[in-house]
Amino acid sequence: MSTQYNEQAYANDPDNKLLWRFNRRRLQAEEVPDSLLVAGGSIDWGMKDQLMTYDPRQYVSQNNHPYFYGSSRTVYLPVIRSGTFDVLQAFDFGDSAVIQGQRSSTVNASQALFMMNHDLVAQASTSLAKRAAEAPDFAESANQIYENILRRKSSAAETKHAVAFAEYAIAKAGNNAAKTKVKAWKSFSQVLFSSNEFMFLD
Incomplete structure (x- = not known):
């Protein structure tokens, strides 16, 4: 489906409730790092097993986790409540400590700085x-x-x-x-x- 404008369709359905075109959207949190890895030619497309190698009760944060800045796809990265991957935080990743049925999608200065x-x-x-x-x-x-x-x-x-x-x-x-x-x-x-x-x- 395309975002291409159609004058007749817009006249009949300006709010796109009938889905006559694709709504423009920003990349989701997981798509940003994956797209960077693809463009850079370093993404690892292989499936991953358990990435967490810490001992029970050991404190875990994003600062001491090597996989955050590797080449694995984001879907295989662990979600650490005390230290969510900073890339995901910048692009509206949900709060992993609570149930969240819908994500927001913002465009702000911190994303541009990122x-x-x-x-x-x-x-x-x-x-x-x-x-x-x-x-x-x-x-x-x-x-x-x-x-x-x-x-x-x-x-x-x-x-x-x-x-x-x-x-x-x-x-x-x-x-x-x-x-x-x-x-x-x-x-x-x-x-x-x-x-x-x-x-x-x-």
């Missing part, structure tokens, strides 16, 4: 940038990044702006061109990860 500063986003951006930097030319690098993050090819205008950004960053770096190429594509990737097109499903 996408700008969190290690998980930086790791995905770096991994993607290293692969993109190996492309034969800047246009192909830009297209690879768009396909991995937004699941579509970049338009001519988008490619032009991406290439101009990379060329400017590398020209400014002087002798560190190879290293700067990866840094430039990392910064560019992180911008796309922060975009509405990545965060919302149409």
Whole structure:
């Protein structure tokens, strides 16, 4: 189902009660880290067994749990009441200490800051940038990044702006061109990860 606008359908059902189109929605809490891992090329699609290896009565928090920042899908991660995975907290994961029949879906500044500063986003951006930097030319690098993050090819205008950004960053770096190429594509990737097109499903 598409979110495409239809004038006649909108006139008959402006509130979409008859579901003539798909309602635009933000990625759910579990989908955000999984999407980052997929785009970065590091997700582990395999099924997981019990990840909890602590002794009975041992205190557990997200700070001492190595699996939170691994490559496993979020569905296999443990839910710790005293320390919910910070990625899930940022994107409206339910309170695990109480019964919650419905989640809210918010859009706020802390989520934008998360996408700008969190290690998980930086790791995905770096991994993607290293692969993109190996492309034969800047246009192909830009297209690879768009396909991995937004699941579509970049338009001519988008490619032009991406290439101009990379060329400017590398020209400014002087002798560190190879290293700067990866840094430039990392910064560019992180911008796309922060975009509405990545965060919302149409």
